[in-house]
Amino acid sequence: MQSLAQRHRNFLLLAAVLFAQLLMVAFQIKRSGDVRLIRLWAVTLITPFERLAHGGVSGIRSVWRNYVDLHDASRENERLKSELGELKLKLQRAEVRAAEADHLAGLLNFRTEHPEWPMVAARVIGSSAVDVTRTIFLNRGQKDGIQKNFAVFTPDGVVGKVLEVFPGTAQILLITDKESGVGSLLAASRTVGVVKGTGGPICRMDYVLNDQDVAMGEVIFTSGQDRIFPKGLPVGRVTATRSGFPFKTIELQPIAGLDRLEEVFVLLERPEGSEPEARIPAKGLSLPAGRSDQEPGAGKPRQNELAGKPKPPAR
Amino acid sequence: MGSTRQETFEVSHFKVWMVASTVFISLFLQAFLPRYFPYLAVLDLPLLALLYFGLARRNPANGLLMGTFIGLMQDGLSHQPIGMYGIVKTVVGFLASSLSGRIDTEHPIVRCLMGALLYLLHQMVYAGLHRWLVERPAGLSLSRVLVGTLVNAFLAVLVFPVLDRFKKPA
Numbered sequence: 001m002q003s004l005a006q007r008h009r010n011f012l013l014l015a016a017v018l019f020a021q022l023l024m025v026a027f028q029i030k031r032s033g034d035v036r037l038i039r040l041w042a043v044t045l046i047t048p049f050e051r052l053a054h055g056g057v058s059g060i061r062s063v064w065r066n067y068v069d070l071h072d073a074s075r076e077n078e079r080l081k082s083e084l085g086e087l088k089l090k091l092q093r094a095e096v097r098a099a100e101a102d103h104l105a106g107l108l109n110f111r112t113e114h115p116e117w118p119m120v121a122a123r124v125i126g127s128s129a130v131d132v133t134r135t136i137f138l139n140r141g142q143k144d145g146i147q148k149n150f151a152v153f154t155p156d157g158v159v160g161k162v163l164e165v166f167p168g169t170a171q172i173l174l175i176t177d178k179e180s181g182v183g184s185l186l187a188a189s190r191t192v193g194v195v196k197g198t199g200g201p202i203c204r205m206d207y208v209l210n211d212q213d214v215a216m217g218e219v220i221f222t223s224g225q226d227r228i229f230p231k232g233l234p235v236g237r238v239t240a241t242r243s244g245f246p247f248k249t250i251e252l253q254p255i256a257g258l259d260r261l262e263e264v265f266v267l268l269e270r271p272e273g274s275e276p277e278a279r280i281p282a283k284g285l286s287l288p289a290g291r292s293d294q295e296p297g298a299g300k301p302r303q304n305e306l307a308g309k310p311k312p313p314a315r
Numbered sequence: 316m317g318s319t320r321q322e323t324f325e326v327s328h329f330k331v332w333m334v335a336s337t338v339f340i341s342l343f344l345q346a347f348l349p350r351y352f353p354y355l356a357v358l359d360l361p362l363l364a365l366l367y368f369g370l371a372r373r374n375p376a377n378g379l380l381m382g383t384f385i386g387l388m389q390d391g392l393s394h395q396p397i398g399m400y401g402i403v404k405t406v407v408g409f410l411a412s413s414l415s416g417r418i419d420t421e422h423p424i425v426r427c428l429m430g431a432l433l434y435l436l437h438q439m440v441y442a443g444l445h446r447w448l449v450e451r452p453a454g455l456s457l458s459r460v461l462v463g464t465l466v467n468a469f470l471a472v473l474v475f476p477v478l479d480r481f482k483k484p485a
Contacts, residue, residue, distance in 0.1 A: 010375040014409050017383050021398035021405065025448050028396040049343050057351065123388025 100262075107263055109210060110155035117230065118268040120144050122152075124261045125169070134177035134258075136160075140266060141168045149228050151267040157234035157255035158182060159264050160220060170266070174258050175203055175235065183226035184235050187214075187219045195220060195235050195252065201259065203236055205250040210243045220252055230271045327371040337478065338364050338385060346392050357463045359434065361385045362472055365404055366433055367478050369411030370420035382408025393425030396449070403441045407433050421479070423472050431464045438463070457459040 005012065109123060122138035140146055142165050152159040152172050160180060163173040173180050180197040184205060191214075193207040205220060218238045224231025236252030243249070341360035344461045349356035365385050369378035386404030411433055418425055438460050445453035 010379070010409070010413075013373055013376050014379050015406065017379060017405050018402055021383070021387075021401045022448075025396045025398040027404070028398070029448060032362055038387050038397045039391040042388045045339070045388070050347050053343075053347055054350075146384060 007062040035156055041188050057217075089289055103262065107265070108157050110265070119265040120146065120268055121263055122146075122170070122266055123263055133189075134172065134174040134180075134199065135163060136172045136261065138170045138172060138264065138266070139168070141166045141170050143167055145268045146170045146266050149270065151229045151271075152235075152264050153229070153233050153267070154256050154261070154264050156257060157236070157263065158229055159256050159258065161228050162266065172264075175254060176258055178200060181226070182229060184220045184236055185223040186238075187215060188215065189213065192223045192225065193247075193250075201253075202239065203239075203254060205252060206247060208248045210248045212248060214238055214241045214248065214250055216241070219255070224271055227271055228269065252293075326373050329368070329372070330482060330483060331480045334368060334381075337368075337481075338381070342385070342388050342392070345389070346404040357459065357466055358470065359437070359463065359467055361389055361405065361465060362434060362473060363406065363430070364439055365408050366411050366430060366471065367475050369408050370415040370426075370429060371478075371482070373412060373420075375409050375412040378412025379405050379409035382406070399441065399444060399448070402444060403437055406440055407437050410436070423476075426467045426475050427472045431468035434464050435460070435468045 048113040048131065111119065111121070120140055121145075125138050125139045125232035126137035136159075138146075138152075146162055146165050147163055148162050150162040152161060158175055160172045160177070162170050164171040174197065175182055175195060176197040176199070178197050178199040180203075182195040183192065184195040185192040186205075186208070189212060191208055191212050193205045195203050195205050197203055201261055208214065220235045220238065222229040222231055222233040222235055234255045236254045238250055239253050240251040241248060338361070341364040345358070345360045346351065348358075353376040353454035362385075365378070365382050368381060372378070373391075382404035383401050385408075387397060389400040389404070393400070411429065414420075414429070418429075420426065438455055442455050445451065
């Protein structure tokens with residue numbers, strides 16, 4: 001009997017352990033009891049280490065998320081930057097289009113307001129390759145009816161005149177070029193003179209007597225005497241005046257915004273008439289009485305400064 | 316005849332602290348890892364520890380007692396009646412130890428097969444016990460059991476050689 005028990009010792013032990021556990025399970029199920037001691041042991045054994053590990057994992061996670069694992073944040077940042085860049089670009093395009101629309105609307109209005117002037121709109125496609133000259137190139141030329149010495153302007157004011165004409169393009173001499181001269185008059189006093197370029201961003205008005213009152217900010221219009229520009233186009237605004245010899249020195253800022261030209265008009269005929277321009281206050285045009293006394297020939301611009309007789313355009 | 320076969324294979328010995336710490340670590344990881352990696356719940360690390368020591372020590376009494384202890388600890392960390400896993404792991408521990416006397420348990424293929432078969436047996440016994448005692452299905456799905464079988468068998472092949480390094484020299 002003893003040897004039998006020894007031979008099947010393992011099976012007996014198995015049966016005993018299983019039986020004990022079965023009883024324990026049955027007790028818990030049938031009596032709704034709990035073997036709290038074993039749970040307590042298990043929980044006491046494991047949970048402190050779980051708490052430690054959880055703290056370690058939380059710390060590692062925190063460090064990882066806040067300091068190490070920034071590649072997502074970096075990627076997100078790059079994506080947002082990219083989106084922001086695209087949106088900025090779209091906004092810029094929209095603003096450019098809006099500005100173009102406003103500009104074109106202005107051109108259209110100007111053209112509508114002056115149906116008597118045959119003109120062609122042209123786009124500025126280039127500028128002078130030399131710094132000392134002030135010229136631009138237009139995308140219109142001989143084919144479009146443009147000829148030399150035709151006036152070029154914008155709704156804001158005078159730009160220049162056609163210097164050379166090619167089949168598909170035209171070179172324009174800006175009023176700021178040293179070789180440029182525009183027959184002009186002061187709006188308030190009706191004093192005439194010649195606006196010349198300086199080669200820089202400003203122009204200068206010659207042949208105005210020292211005793212002539214010229215207000216700062218006064219607008220200077222074309223006189224039409226050069227037979228290039230129709231009478232009454234704004235040329236510039238007075239920015240500085242001082243007495244000189246023999247004439248007053250008057251500096252003016254071109255109104256047409258020559259440094260940001262995009263579209264211009266080319267007048268397709270030379271002005272012939274001399275009727276007063278509606279834009280200019282209806283005062284009589286007259287040269288200052290003492291002008292011819294101070295300088296021979298000063299009463300009227302020299303022929304190399306003005307393109308022709310002082311006749312306003314035909315209306 | 317049986318004793319002759321048992322003498323054919325070497326009985327491995329381990330330091331007590333090594334066995335205890337391995338069992339403890341397996342219990343701890345089993346309770347800890349699924350919280351952060353839920354898909355790792357398919358692992359049964361205490362079962363693998365039981366299989367390893369059962370197969371290596373080739374002592375059925377030790378195997379079933381270790382199975383009882385591990386199972387009861389797992390029960391204690393769960394909300395099911397204490398003894399459910401205890402019974403199952405007692406059976407598995409006893410079988411693993413008993414089989415180890417008849418086969419070469421250090422061969423990777425044998426370890427893989429033993430891991431798979433005993434995991435399957437573990438789940439089947441548990442499901443049957445649960446239905447019999449608790450009178451409710453255990454909630455085990457076939458796909459989960461199959462995945463668990465493959466994963467635990469694969470893990471047995473990987474982990475057992477690591478534990479082999481802690482065997483006491485003969």
